[in-house]
Amino acid sequence: MQILDGKLVSAAIKAQLADKVTELKALGQKVPHLAAILVGNNPASETYVASKVKSCAEIGYHSTLLRFDEKISEKHLLDNITLLNENADIDGILVQLPLPKHINEEVVINTIDPSKDVDGFHPVNVGKMVSGLPTFIPATPYGIMLMLEHYNVPTKGKHAVVIGRSHIVGTPVSILLSRNSNPGNCTVTLTHSHTPNLKELCLQADIIVAAIGRPNFVTADMVKEGAVIVDVGINRIEDASKKSGFRLVGDVDYNAVAEKCSFITPVPGGVGPMTIAALLKNTYHAAVGQKGNMN
Numbered sequence: 677m678q679i680l681d682g683k684l685v686s687a688a689i690k691a692q693l694a695d696k697v698t699e700l701k702a703l704g705q706k707v708p709h710l711a712a713i714l715v716g717n718n719p720a721s722e723t724y725v726a727s728k729v730k731s732c733a734e735i736g737y738h739s740t741l742l743r744f745d746e747k748i749s750e751k752h753l754l755d756n757i758t759l760l761n762e763n764a765d766i767d768g769i770l771v772q773l774p775l776p777k778h779i780n781e782e783v784v785i786n787t788i789d790p791s792k793d794v795d796g797f798h799p800v801n802v803g804k805m806v807s808g809l810p811t812f813i814p815a816t817p818y819g820i821m822l823m824l825e826h827y828n829v830p831t832k833g834k835h836a837v838v839i840g841r842s843h844i845v846g847t848p849v850s851i852l853l854s855r856n857s858n859p860g861n862c863t864v865t866l867t868h869s870h871t872p873n874l875k876e877l878c879l880q881a882d883i884i885v886a887a888i889g890r891p892n893f894v895t896a897d898m899v900k901e902g903a904v905i906v907d908v909g910i911n912r913i914e915d916a917s918k919k920s921g922f923r924l925v926g927d928v929d930y931n932a933v934a935e936k937c938s939f940i941t942p943v944p945g946g947v948g949p950m951t952i953a954a955l956l957k958n959t960y961h962a963a964v965g966q967k968g969n970m971n
């Protein structure tokens with residue numbers, strides 16, 4: 677069994693991007709600038725945004741963090757996004773999700789200029805992705821594809837079972853894995869909470885992508901020998917031995933499943949760091965006007 681080490685691959689991608697920033701500076705060109713919007717005090721969102729901002733600094737990008745109270749009106753939030761859209765110094769905009777219930781996420785995403793939508797959630801970019809056109813690929817699915825590519829994980833002709841059909845993970849992963857590309861060329865089964873025979877499908881899978889949000893959901897009896905396991909889940913479970921009072925686990929029962937599979941992503945240290953690396957790649961592409969990744 678080989679661990680798909682997201683920390684290691686993301687560090688390599690960040691080092692490449694840092695070199696590109698050095699080149700831009702040497703040519704007297706502006707460095708990429710990411711604007712992140714955080715609404716409220718959701719602890720997980722705080723952590724995610726903090727690591728995105730920190731990663732920007734590490735590789736020489738500029739970043740701007742806009743923080744708003746959770747009671748912010750939708751209009752005020754949209755006005756701020758419009759200002760970022762119009763600001764030529766800002767290359768990429770990300771709005772950390774989830775947003776408070778009184779704010780319509782769809783309206784917010786649709787307000788971001790598609791050419792600055794480095795999370796790849798705007799319908800224009802989703803449409804381009806589905807059509808196989810150059811665009812921003814949503815960061816988590818893009819990170820997963822970069823990881824499979826880095827480790828030369830065989831995907832052609834394989835049966836991939838994706839568990840979870842969210843717009844940000846499951847659905848785009850299923851599209852990317854089924855593309856005529858490398859990685860890609862899988863036969864994909866996209867499953868969700870209404871799938872009656874999930875265990876049976878998983879047992880047929882050469883590749884399982886688990887994006888459910890339930891700790892240890894995928895157990896060893898659901899996995900065939902030699903399968904590839906990509907665990908997207910990030911779940912906080914109570915752990916009195918930790919200072920924080922919790923620890924992070926994935927959607928996969930790691931220790932038992934790892935014994936059976938050929939490749940597996942750990943949590944933490946798997947898909948999480950790859951998501952940030954992919955976001956940074958998208959931001960670079962936004963800054964230099966190339967949206968050719970994954971095509």
Ligand SMILES: NC(=O)c1ccc[n+]([C@@H]2O[C@H](COP(=O)([O-])OP(=O)(O)OC[C@H]3O[C@@H](n4cnc5c(N)ncnc54)[C@H](OP(=O)(O)O)[C@@H]3O)[C@@H](O)[C@H]2O)c1
Nearest residue numbers: 816840841842845868869887888889908909910947948951
């Ligand atoms: N590593 C990263 O960078 C990263 C990035 C994004 C998300 N995540 C994590 O990934 C997990 C999933 O996130 P998400 O945003 O995709 O979640 P989500 O929007 O809540 O979607 C969860 C999906 O799981 C499906 N599901 C729930 N129970 C199921 C069951 N018993 N059997 C089969 N499918 C079931 C749901 O089906 P229905 O559609 O039928 O409800 C839904 O499609 C979370 O733990 C999240 O924190 C990690």
